[in-house]
Amino acid sequence: MKKRILSGIQPSGRLHIGNWFGAMRQHVQLQDEGHDCFYFVANYHALTSTQDREKLADSTLHIVMGYLALGIDPARSTLFLQSDVPQVAELAWFLNCVCPMGLLERATSYKDKVAKGLMSNVGLFDYPVLQAADIAAYDANLVPVGADQKQHLEITRDLVGKLNQAYGGAMLVEPAPYIVDAVAVVPGLDGQKMSKSYDNTIEIFATPKATAKRVAQIVTDSTPLEDAKDPATCNVFALLKLFATADEAAEIGDSYRRGGYGYGHAKKRLGELINDAFAPARERYALLESDPGNVRDVLRDGGRKARAVAEATLARVRDAAGILTHR
Ligand code: ADP
Numbered sequence: 254m255k256k257r258i259l260s261g262i263q264p265s266g267r268l269h270i271g272n273w274f275g276a277m278r279q280h281v282q283l284q285d286e287g288h289d290c291f292y293f294v295a296n297y298h299a300l301t302s303t304q305d306r307e308k309l310a311d312s313t314l315h316i317v318m319g320y321l322a323l324g325i326d327p328a329r330s331t332l333f334l335q336s337d338v339p340q341v342a343e344l345a346w347f348l349n350c351v352c353p354m355g356l357l358e359r360a361t362s363y364k365d366k367v368a369k370g371l372m373s374n375v376g377l378f379d380y381p382v383l384q385a386a387d388i389a390a391y392d393a394n395l396v397p398v399g400a401d402q403k404q405h406l407e408i409t410r411d412l413v414g415k416l417n418q419a420y421g422g423a424m425l426v427e428p429a430p431y432i433v434d435a436v437a438v439v440p441g442l443d444g445q446k447m448s449k450s451y452d453n454t455i456e457i458f459a460t461p462k463a464t465a466k467r468v469a470q471i472v473t474d475s476t477p478l479e480d481a482k483d484p485a486t487c488n489v490f491a492l493l494k495l496f497a498t499a500d501e502a503a504e505i506g507d508s509y510r511r512g513g514y515g516y517g518h519a520k521k522r523l524g525e526l527i528n529d530a531f532a533p534a535r536e537r538y539a540l541l542e543s544d545p546g547n548v549r550d551v552l553r554d555g556g557r558k559a560r561a562v563a564e565a566t567l568a569r570v571r572d573a574a575g576i577l578t579h580r
């Protein structure tokens with residue numbers, strides 16, 4: 254059955270292979286399966302943790318061009334900026350007013366971010382409510398995200414239920430998360446979760462040379478080249494498995510166990526595989542960069558479509574809540 258899919262990515266830096274396997278690959282797949290997909294750049298969410306104007310604007314366009322280069326087709330999917338749909342911030346207010354403080358106090362991402370040194374502000378605390386509004390504004394059925402977003406989806410379902418209950422109707426659609434467990438967490442250069450905030454990423458849109466250099470920095474143990482190695486505990490192998498065919502991964506695993514195969518060999522192969530996998534997308538990205546008018550048109554169209562859906566949702570909610578408008 255055709256479903257309304259929705260997901261967003263924060264423009265907080267350069268796209269990396271964790272974003273691809275954890276999120277964007279599923280976004281493209283769902284589009285290709287014929288679902289009605291809405292994808293957006295969560296620039297209001299990014300405002301909770303940055304005040305750098307250039308960087309925010311720059312990463313916003315980077316994510317849009319990344320989506321287009323990686324296979325999101327604006328003729329089939331609605332691609333837009335969060336900031337082009339003010340109804341979302343409006344819906345967040347309605348949700349704020351049915352959201353118990355305790356629900357947000359229990360959210361782990363706020364505590365984690367503050368512990369990591371981000372400025373504590375009300376926006377950061379309220380982040381999950383804005384995310385719930387993103388989802389509910391478009392009547393989304395299914396939300397493809399990485400495993401780290403599970404709690405935000407639970408909060409969304411909770412808030413949708415509370416708003417519907419408060420006004421005695423089904424104004425908002427209850428969404429389900431879509432989390433692909435097989436690639437739940439992509440490890441970074443140091444073996445921790447790959448994340449911009451740990452500076453351990455391999456970027457999707459880097460040059461082949463920069464990619465190879467990054468891959469060379471993956472942390473390995475000091476087992477000598479001739480000795481047998483355990484692929485199961487190796488960061489290079491964990492990434493190789495994502496890019497190699499099952500046959501090649503099995504072969505490389507055997508070479509590890511046999512000995513005489515060094516981490517340098519594995520890294521060289523991994524660099525090639527990553528560069529091959531993203532070569533077509535990198536080419537498309539370069540074309541998009543040279544045609545900003547085209548990107549603007551895509552966003553203008555996407556914003557228009559997204560606003561129409563969100564406005565219909567808000568009309569239901571305002572009416573149910575007794576909020577009068579005269580526009
Ligand atoms: P980062 O951790 O680099 O700041 P984001 O939080 O912006 O990345 O993540 C954007 C999307 O990519 C989210 O849906 C998230 O779940 C997914 N994602 C990010 N890093 C990984 C990873 N290492 N493994 C799997 N999915 C990831």
Ligand code: TRP
Pocket residue numbers: 259260261262263295298383384387388396397398402405
């Ligand atoms: N919080 C998400 C992340 O950090 C980004 C996001 C914002 C999102 N709004 C959303 C994801 C709505 C899915 C649906 O990755």
